[in-house]
Amino acid sequence: MDNPLVLEPLFRLGPVPVTAPVVATWAIMAGLALFSVLATRRLALRPGRVQTVLELFSATLDGQIRATMGRDPAPFRALIGTIFLFVLAANWSSLIPGVEPPTAALETDAAAAFVVFAATTGYGIRYRGLGGYLRTFAEPSWVMIPLNIIEQVTRTVALIVRLFGNVMSGVFVIGVVLSLAGLFVPIPLMALDLLTGGVQAYIFAILATVFIGAAVGESPSAAPRAKEEEQSP
Amino acid sequence: MSIDWWTLGLQAVNLLVLVWILARFLFRPVARILAERREAAAAVLADAEAARAAAEAARQEAEAETAALKARREALLAEAREAAGREAEALRAEARAGIGRERAEAEAQIARLRESGQEEAAGAAAALAADIARRLMGRLPDSARAAGFAAGLAEALADLPEATRAGLGVAAPLRIRAARALSEEERRDLRDRLAAVLERPVTLDVAEDPSLLAGLELEAPGAVVRNHLKADLGRIASELARHG
Numbered sequence: 385m386d387n388p389l390v391l392e393p394l395f396r397l398g399p400v401p402v403t404a405p406v407v408a409t410w411a412i413m414a415g416l417a418l419f420s421v422l423a424t425r426r427l428a429l430r431p432g433r434v435q436t437v438l439e440l441f442s443a444t445l446d447g448q449i450r451a452t453m454g455r456d457p458a459p460f461r462a463l464i465g466t467i468f469l470f471v472l473a474a475n476w477s478s479l480i481p482g483v484e485p486p487t488a489a490l491e492t493d494a495a496a497a498f499v500v501f502a503a504t505t506g507y508g509i510r511y512r513g514l515g516g517y518l519r520t521f522a523e524p525s526w527v528m529i530p531l532n533i534i535e536q537v538t539r540t541v542a543l544i545v546r547l548f549g550n551v552m553s554g555v556f557v558i559g560v561v562l563s564l565a566g567l568f569v570p571i572p573l574m575a576l577d578l579l580t581g582g583v584q585a586y587i588f589a590i591l592a593t594v595f596i597g598a599a600v601g602e603s604p605s606a607a608p609r610a611k612e613e614e615q616s617p
Numbered sequence: 618m619s620i621d622w623w624t625l626g627l628q629a630v631n632l633l634v635l636v637w638i639l640a641r642f643l644f645r646p647v648a649r650i651l652a653e654r655r656e657a658a659a660a661v662l663a664d665a666e667a668a669r670a671a672a673e674a675a676r677q678e679a680e681a682e683t684a685a686l687k688a689r690r691e692a693l694l695a696e697a698r699e700a701a702g703r704e705a706e707a708l709r710a711e712a713r714a715g716i717g718r719e720r721a722e723a724e725a726q727i728a729r730l731r732e733s734g735q736e737e738a739a740g741a742a743a744a745l746a747a748d749i750a751r752r753l754m755g756r757l758p759d760s761a762r763a764a765g766f767a768a769g770l771a772e773a774l775a776d777l778p779e780a781t782r783a784g785l786g787v788a789a790p791l792r793i794r795a796a797r798a799l800s801e802e803e804r805r806d807l808r809d810r811l812a813a814v815l816e817r818p819v820t821l822d823v824a825e826d827p828s829l830l831a832g833l834e835l836e837a838p839g840a841v842v843r844n845h846l847k848a849d850l851g852r853i854a855s856e857l858a859r860h861g
Contacts (some may be wrong), residue, residue, distance in 0.1 A: 390619060391621045391624055400623055400627070401621070401623050401624075402627070403621060403623075403624045405624060405628065406624055406627045406628060406631065409627075409628060409631045409632075410631065412635075413631060413634065413635050413638065416635065416638070416639060416643075417635075417638045417639075417642060420638065420639055420642035420643035421642050423643070424642060424643060424646035424647065427646055427647070427649075427650040428650075429650070429653060429654050429657055431650075435647075435650070438643070438647050439647060439650070439651060442644065442647045442648060442651065443651070458648065461640075461644050461648065462636055462637075462639060462640030462644045462645075463636055465639065465643075465644055466632070466635055466636040466639045466640070467632075469639065470632060470635055486628070489624065490620065491620060491621050491622075491624040491625040491628055492624075492628045494620070494625050494628075495625050495626075495627075495628035495629035495631075495632055496628070496632055498625075498629055499629055499632050499633065499636075
């Protein structure tokens with residue numbers, strides 16, 4: 385048996401090796417894009433069922449962002465919403481036989497985490513200015529600068545490992561049980577995987593929101609809550 | 618365990634591309650339609666508020682108009698009541714005046730009737746008394762119709778003022794009317810009595826006048842002395858008429 389943590393290229397585009405998570409991600413992207421185009425093709429003031437679900441999702445997302453950051457959610461809606469939808473779709477793609485979720489690959493989780501890190505830095509500089517953003521590392525005092533820098537790295541690594549560990553472990557458990565017990569035995573575990581995938585997508589998105597909110601300057605009332613959520617799984 | 622940096626980079630690019638795609642085709646359209654619905658709802662609410670304000674204004678206007686109409690109706694009613702009162706008062710005053718006039722006319726008529734009745738009654742009484750006196754005198758002897766009245770005539774002459782008496786019978790004889798023709802003795806007695814009153818000799822011009830019924834009457838310029846039943850009956854009739 386090959387090492388499941390090592391990605392083998394499916395094919396190459398010139399010098400670029402294309403692995404399975406990338407192909408699965410392209411498929412997810414295509415599905416989400418097609419769904420978006422079709423679902424938003426005929427938006428009306430009197431919504432249909434699909435439009436109602438989309439509006440409910442958008443309103444809930446805005447509510448979460450507003451509650452966490454205490455700011456207008458419009459500038460952050462696309463990034464946070466895309467991270468949530470992508471991670472959710474990637475996690476749940478394991479239900480399709482033969483498809484390994486892209487988030488079970490460390491590279492995908494790391495890419496998402498790096499995007500969050502870059503967005504955190506970019507939004508922080510955009511809202512506070514470069515000096516203002518750098519000064520946040522000296523809060524509450526300059527003694528905290530090394531710890532704050534380490535925190536930036538560790539929380540990004542935590543993002544990666546948390547998602548990767550959960551999804552990869554689910555895939556491994558199902559694979560092991562499937563190889564040992566039979567065809568229908570892993571079904572309860574797959575159902576649990578659905579729950580785990582949804583929770584992990586929510587956690588990844590909400591942590592991204594918390595990080596960005598902390599970078600752009602969160603409202604005092606949102607600060608304790610943000611810290612609390614950061615310490616959750 | 619190793620990291621496939623190509624995969625990591627491709628996934629990062631994929632994620633950024635997906636962010637753009639979903640922002641372009643999912644989140645913006647949904648946010649736009651939500652904003653449009655919010656604006657539409659706000660517009661509907663604004664319209665409803667404007668309609669409510671207009672309805673409230675119309676209601677207040679209607680209330681004001683109703684109040685004005687009520688006030689106008691009250692004013693008209695009060696004016697009508699006042700006019701009716703004035704008219705009724707005028708009618709009452711006119712009626713009172715008419716009644717007063719009618720009453721005054723009736724009283725005047727009554728007074729006239731009473732007066733004429735009294736006059737007629739007095740006239741009838743006088744005529745009746747004269748007739749009675751005439752019949753009674755007819756039963757008395759002729760001497761009683763004149764002889765007894767000479768003393769009374771002399772007394773009445775004595776009651777005249779001195780100045781009047783002084784002028785009597787100076788220029789002409791005293792004119793005497795008697796109820797019957799006087800005998801010579803009666804003439805002499807009468808002349809003596811009058812001369813005694815006037816304190817000078819007098820001459821008499823005696824004429825017979827049966828309308829006197831009984832008694833004598835002296836006529837002179839400036840004075841008439843009556844002592845006969847006709848005059849007495851006339852006075853009685855006048856008194857009767859005066860006392861009703």
